[in-house]
Amino acid sequence: MHISDGIFPAGASLVAQAVALGGVGWMGRKIAAEEVVRMGMVSSAVFVVSMVHFPVGGTSIHLGLLGLAGILLGRRSFPVIYATLLFQALLAQHGGLLALGINALNMGAGTLLAAAIWRMSRIPESARSFACGFFATMLPASLMAIEFWAAGYGKGFGVIAIAYSAVGLIEGALTTFIVGYLRRVKPAVLARIPQPAVAVRAAA
Amino acid sequence: MRLLLFCIAGAQLHAHDLEVSWRQLGPVVVVECRYGGTDPAAYAAVEIFSPTDAKSDFQNGRTDAQGRFSFYPDAEGDWKFVVDDELGHRVEAEIAIQPGTAAESSAAPSRWLTLLAGLGIIVGLTGGLYGWKARRTR
Numbered sequence: 001m002h003i004s005d006g007i008f009p010a011g012a013s014l015v016a017q018a019v020a021l022g023g024v025g026w027m028g029r030k031i032a033a034e035e036v037v038r039m040g041m042v043s044s045a046v047f048v049v050s051m052v053h054f055p056v057g058g059t060s061i062h063l064g065l066l067g068l069a070g071i072l073l074g075r076r077s078f079p080v081i082y083a084t085l086l087f088q089a090l091l092a093q094h095g096g097l098l099a100l101g102i103n104a105l106n107m108g109a110g111t112l113l114a115a116a117i118w119r120m121s122r123i124p125e126s127a128r129s130f131a132c133g134f135f136a137t138m139l140p141a142s143l144m145a146i147e148f149w150a151a152g153y154g155k156g157f158g159v160i161a162i163a164y165s166a167v168g169l170i171e172g173a174l175t176t177f178i179v180g181y182l183r184r185v186k187p188a189v190l191a192r193i194p195q196p197a198v199a200v201r202a203a204a
Numbered sequence: 205m206r207l208l209l210f211c212i213a214g215a216q217l218h219a220h221d222l223e224v225s226w227r228q229l230g231p232v233v234v235v236e237c238r239y240g241g242t243d244p245a246a247y248a249a250v251e252i253f254s255p256t257d258a259k260s261d262f263q264n265g266r267t268d269a270q271g272r273f274s275f276y277p278d279a280e281g282d283w284k285f286v287v288d289d290e291l292g293h294r295v296e297a298e299i300a301i302q303p304g305t306a307a308e309s310s311a312a313p314s315r316w317l318t319l320l321a322g323l324g325i326i327v328g329l330t331g332g333l334y335g336w337k338a339r340r341t342r
Contacts, residue, residue, distance in 0.1 A: 036337055043326050051240070092318050
């Protein structure tokens with residue numbers, strides 16, 4: 001899911017980079033100190049898990065924990081995903097630097113979708129967790145397939161759908177397990193951290 | 205022109221964790237393409253460009269089931285090749301071929317070292333940002 005440089009035109013990549021940086025600025029405003037630690041932990045987990053590959057049908061796939069990032073961080077997941085992708089591109093050449101904006105928009109959309117699904121409190125928690133993991137994988141994969149189609153590149157939607165459906169199912173199961181574990185041992189982690197403005201009003 | 209001996213210089217390159225390494229077996233260059241240095245990039249599209257013609261490919265085709273391909277350079281200079289699995293993983297690399305002793309690409313940096321470096325940076329940045337935020341809130 002980490003697209004390399006040289007696949008999309010430089011102009012499109014730069015526009016995506018500008019939009020992604022705008023998103024980072026907007027969704028990274030007024031971060032509370034308490035949020036920073038959680039963001040760092042999620043970034044570390046995403047960084048590590050993305051480095052573990054599995055061979056599937058001649059290609060290689062890896063997990064991303066995008067659903068978990070959306071659940072634990074909400075909109076803060078976007079700047080975290082951007083920063084993690086930057087480190088991956090710089091240290092492991094995992095995804096291109098020029099394509100960083102496109103990758104961040106694709107995967108950031110997945111985490112934001114997970115954050116939205118997580119707020120649907122009428123759905124049982126285990127089903128929500130699974131949906132977060134599954135759709136946070138499938139949305140970026142679908143966006144990537146559409147982008148490949150628009151660029152006239154790649155093996156087509158079918159191959160991507162098959163490869164990432166497997167990842168989505170594993171992500172869904174893993175997210176359900178982690179959320180269930182956190183609910184048992186430290187449920188406070190699953191609660192939203194009050195934003196600075198809200199905290200000031202509450203104190204007043 | 206047939207070169208008897210080649211000297212292949214250049215560092216190992218990798219993109220989107222698609223890593224390529226090469227070595228010379230006589231006058232033939234053998235390239236291996238692997239994801240994260242382990243899983244073979246099977247049947248990926250390959251294009252090879254000679255130093256004398258950067259526009260028309262000298263050879264094209266696909267990697268084998270083990271992610272390998274080979275070619276027989278007929279000139280000295282920088283040979284370029286592009287490997288693309290058509291799923292977003294792409295790498296471009298150059299091999300400098302000169303008369304001399306046989307050589308092969310250098311070893312890739314340790315995966316664990318990269319992992320530790322990344323974690324170190326993230327933890328360090330998190331600590332720094334937390335300290336800065338906590339001091340501002342006080």
